Amino acid sequence: MKQALVDDTEDVSLDFGNEEELAFRKAKIRHPLATFFHLFFRVSAIVTYVGCDWFSRSFVGCFVTVLLLLSFDFWSVKNVTGRLMVGLRWWNQVDEDGKSHWIFEARKVSPNNITATEAEARIFWLGLIICPIIWIVFFFSTLFSLKLKWLALVIAGISLQAANLYGYILCKMGGESDISKAAASFLSQTVFQTAYLQRQQ
Amino acid sequence: MAEAAESPGDPRTTSPRPLMRDLKAVGKKFMHVLYPRKSNTLLRDWDLWGPLVLCVTLALMLQRGSADNENDGGPQFAEVFVIIWFGAVTITLNSKLLGGNISFFQSLCVLGYCILPLTVALLVCRLVLLAKPGPINFIVRLFVVIVMFAWSIVASTAFLADSQPPNRKALAIYPVFLFYFVISWMILTFAP
Numbered sequence: 001m002k003q004a005l006v007d008d009t010e011d012v013s014l015d016f017g018n019e020e021e022l023a024f025r026k027a028k029i030r031h032p033l034a035t036f037f038h039l040f041f042r043v044s045a046i047v048t049y050v051g052c053d054w055f056s057r058s059f060v061g062c063f064v065t066v067l068l069l070l071s072f073d074f075w076s077v078k079n080v081t082g083r084l085m086v087g088l089r090w091w092n093q094v095d096e097d098g099k100s101h102w103i104f105e106a107r108k109v110s111p112n113n114i115t116a117t118e119a120e121a122r123i124f125w126l127g128l129i130i131c132p133i134i135w136i137v138f139f140f141s142t143l144f145s146l147k148l149k150w151l152a153l154v155i156a157g158i159s160l161q162a163a164n165l166y167g168y169i170l171c172k173m174g175g176e177s178d179i180s181k182a183a184a185s186f187l188s189q190t191v192f193q194t195a196y197l198q199r200q201q
Numbered sequence: 202m203a204e205a206a207e208s209p210g211d212p213r214t215t216s217p218r219p220l221m222r223d224l225k226a227v228g229k230k231f232m233h234v235l236y237p238r239k240s241n242t243l244l245r246d247w248d249l250w251g252p253l254v255l256c257v258t259l260a261l262m263l264q265r266g267s268a269d270n271e272n273d274g275g276p277q278f279a280e281v282f283v284i285i286w287f288g289a290v291t292i293t294l295n296s297k298l299l300g301g302n303i304s305f306f307q308s309l310c311v312l313g314y315c316i317l318p319l320t321v322a323l324l325v326c327r328l329v330l331l332a333k334p335g336p337i338n339f340i341v342r343l344f345v346v347i348v349m350f351a352w353s354i355v356a357s358t359a360f361l362a363d364s365q366p367p368n369r370k371a372l373a374i375y376p377v378f379l380f381y382f383v384i385s386w387m388i389l390t391f392a393p
Contacts, residue, residue: 060264060278064257071253079219092306094245100304149279 028119030085035123038081041073042131046155049138063153074160077128078167085120088171104171128168132161220250227251230310234317237356240258244307244360255320256285259384263391284383289313292376296365299373303364312377315357319381322349323388330393342389350385354378 029035045066048055061071083089087107094100135157142150227250260281301308301368326342357377365373 016273047289060261063278067253071250073225075250079223092247094304094307096346100307110218152279152282 028117029123030117030120031081034081034084035120037076038085038124039127041069041076042127042161045069045073046131046134049153049157056187059149063150066153067156069158070160074164077164081124082164082168082171085124086168088168090167090171102170104167104174106171106174127164132158132165214330223248224299225248228353230314231317234314234356235357244303244311247304247307249306249310249313252285252309252316255313255316257324259285259320262320262327263387265391265393281307281387284387285313288383289378294315295376296361296373299369299371300366301361301364301369303361305343308361311357311360312380313359315353315381316384318349318352318356319346319384319388322385323391325389326388327393336390346385346389350381353381358380 005033047132048062049066056062078090089107090102090104092100092102135154139151139154139158142148142154226246226248230246230248230251245390256325260278263277265277289309292312293305296303296308297305325345328365329338329341329345332338354374354377358374361377362370362374
């Protein structure tokens with residue numbers, strides 16, 4: 001009896017808005033706007049920083065523009081694109097006695113739930129990892145070319161982007177509170193896969 | 202939507218309109234700085250957007266119009282930026298080393314938001330500087346800066362002092378005093 005009831009409700013929910021959901025599930029990128037903005041602010045910040053001398057001769061204008069773009073990127077990646085594209089989120093919570101906790105969550109995968117597509121996940125992580133690396137390259141180039149007035153901006157850029165990267169990596173690791181354990185398991189997985197592939201050849 | 206079905210976590214992140222929520226939080230904190238009351242809002246829901254906006258505003262307004270075209274206020278802008286953030290970080294480290302039970306970002310948040318009165322002082326000073334220069338001009342600016350300086354100290358002390366053990370309060374407040382003094386000095390000695 002109970003089984004029949006459950007089946008009934010399942011049928012009802014499937015028929016409701018079926019076509020839209022099917023199209024949604026089939027789409028390679030389910031959140032085009034979020035994907036666009038995830039990359040837009042990061043890439044614009046880098047492009048503006050690099051092309052500063054051509055756009056305008058004003059140090060201050062360039063500095064403020066890049067800083068604003070970096071801030072918008074930080075906010076949108078932390079609050080919007082991470083949640084929509086890969087189902088991860090992280091935040092800080094201060095409880096009653098003033099202790100601050102950092103909380104990292106990953107959305108549980110279930111058949112009823114709409115999970116992230118591979119394309120979105122790949123774009124998300126690539127964007128998240130490559131940009132801080134580029135900013136670190138900028139750091140060394142600024143240091144060695146002695147254009148020290150840009151150092152503050154580059155350091156701000158590295159901190160903001162690295163903060164998001166670190167937060168999402170911790171979300172992804174989920175229950176693993178120990179970074180070395182997670183790294184070891186990831187490495188062993190990769191080695192196993194490589195050995196298996198080599199054996200196949 | 203998916204948010205409602207997710208685990209009951211922080212109510213902030215399950216809100217469907219995070220932008221409005223964050224903007225309102227920033228506005229609320231500005232109000233709390235203007236009317237300092239014993240409340241936990243600045244500490245509980247910290248964010249660094251207000252300090253960033255204030256820092257950039259302060260650095261922009263403290264620009265000198267330089268005769269040399271190449272030197273278009275570059276060093277002064279970055280200087281103000283570095284002084285504010287480095288100063289705030291140093292004060293935070295100091296208060297943590299003294300055994301305060303406030304977190305790193307909470308302290309940065311309070312110190313950053315309490316720069317608001319000094320930013321207002323700078324606005325007023327710039328307006329006053331449009332008038333005829335002279336001793337009266339200077340005295341008016343001095344008075345405004347001193348009042349706003351006191352306001353900043355009172356506002357930040359209201360939030361920070363509680364987190365320190367009683368015999369360390371003066372040791373923790375003294376760097377805050379220095380920090381706002383340096384900023385007030387930059388504002389007072391500003392001449393376009």
